[in-house]
Amino acid sequence: MLERIKKKLTDEKDLCVVYLGGSITEGAGASAQDRRWASRIQAWLEENWPDTRWRSHNAGIGGTNSEFGVFRLQHDVLSQKPDLVFVEFAVNDYKTDGNQCRNAMEGIVRGIWTKLPETEIVFVLTATVKMEEECYRIGQVPESVIIHEQVASYYHIPVIHVGEELLEQIRREGAAPETYLPDGVHPNDRGHAVYYETIKEYLLKGIYGLARRPLPPPMGDLRYGNVRMLDAVKTAETDFCREAISLCGRYTGYISSNVPGQAGRVEFDGTGIGVYWMIGADSGIMEYRIDGGKMQAKSSWDTYALRFDRCNHCMLASGLEEGRHVLEFKVSGDKDEGSLGHFLRIAAFLVM
The missing domain is CATH 2.60.120.260 (Galactose-binding domain-like)
Structure with missing residues (x-):
């Protein structure tokens, strides 16, 4: 579990989690809200730490990218005063201009840590069949994934590759992509379950050595620094x-x-x-x-x-x-x- 979250689970027992992203975070493709990956993670947290007062907010909006995310930050995220924020925009950033994507993701990180420096951030990188066909299948990594990884590395933020894990599972099983991604983008209940299990296992492994440092100089031009x-x-x-x-x-x-x-x-x-x-x-x-x-x-x-x-x-x-x-x-x-x-x-x- 993330170090600051572990400490708060012991000392404070009062935590808020925000899930910021697009339609996959919102739960598109799931048969019910409690079957989406975000709801499953929240239920797992509440079940395993029952003495903690949990609050959560799903800030996923379908069809939206990280640029809208950085504008929504105050209204949808910071207003909740979260202890943990999951950020999911790799799919909707897939065809976004690289510089815009980098600046927006950096804007989200700096926006959170400027106001709430103790908040943990986790990037959740999803994937689509198109990303598999155009990139992964030929040994390439989608630009949005590369950029999200670069921002995460620069700011020492954990990254969970749920999309790559799902695509790998499809390959291992020899299954049709529609088995997990009926429309090629949005996971069904089986797909959301894979995302949930991947995130849960990552959190259970323990994330150490990610000591927070003061905000470094910006990577980009901070065009989203005062949105x-x-x-x-x-x-x-x-x-x-x-x-x-x-x-x-x-x-x-x-x-x-x-x-x-x-x-x-x-x-x-x-x-x-x-x-x-x-x-x-x-x-x-x-x-x-x-x-x-x-x-x-x-x-x-x-x-x-x-x-x-x-x-x-x-x-x-x-x-x-x-x-x-x-x-x-x-x-x-x-x-x-x-x-x-x-x-x-x-x-x-x-x-x-």
């Missing part, structure tokens, strides 16, 4: 409706409009801005500009939206001059061919 979320309901000047309900169960309160031409604006200090919004069957297109510049457009709809609603993020601008800027936005009269409406539902603005 924050501006609550849309509180900060946007707009005629959009102000909703008091939760956005996909992830963020309480958001602004919304289905009226083409309805507009808003928000001022921010920083070098970049994005949106935390909903992708749904009736989602539309945002037209926007920064500091009175050229009007641009981003869609909050995709084909997956026809099957389920979800939260995600979209960066609108980066590399701006440091200082005060103005984002103007409005509901577009255009929409994607498959969309059922023009809705924009925005929970927060992401500032860097």
Whole structure:
């Protein structure tokens, strides 16, 4: 078991665990929430240390990568004051720009340890059939895995290769990948069980010699060193409706409009801005500009939206001059061919 966790199990007996990641952490593919790997690990902890008061929070959001993860850090992770954080983004970072991936993962680590230096972090590296076909099968390692390992090594963070273990088990058994990964990405109950067993065995082995050191100089440019979320309901000047309900169960309160031409604006200090919004069957297109510049457009709809609603993020601008800027936005009269409406539902603005 991790050294600081072992000590807290003995001395404090009051621990919080946060599981930060994408759909695999959220539990996609599992037949029930208690069958997902994160829930199984939590149940194992509670069963084996029954005298401890356990708290847990699953901060997995499907289809999201480490960049959104670093923006969500304060709201979804640090607010829980965790003692242990599992971070899982290797799959959703697979096609992400390498520098962005490295900076975001580093931003997560530094963001946690700047506020909570005693918190343990563990990277959980998952895998897909596509990663097997494009990389592992020909003796290569996916770039996202390499980068996550590099960040982990630099900051002395444990890494658990659950994806590689699952792929190896499939090879040993001569099984079809669909036996464990029906859609090639999300594990079924059998796949989640392999992830759980791999993590459990790793934790039971004991992780020693990972003494925490002061935060070293950053690996990258710290572009995510001062990220924050501006609550849309509180900060946007707009005629959009102000909703008091939760956005996909992830963020309480958001602004919304289905009226083409309805507009808003928000001022921010920083070098970049994005949106935390909903992708749904009736989602539309945002037209926007920064500091009175050229009007641009981003869609909050995709084909997956026809099957389920979800939260995600979209960066609108980066590399701006440091200082005060103005984002103007409005509901577009255009929409994607498959969309059922023009809705924009925005929970927060992401500032860097």
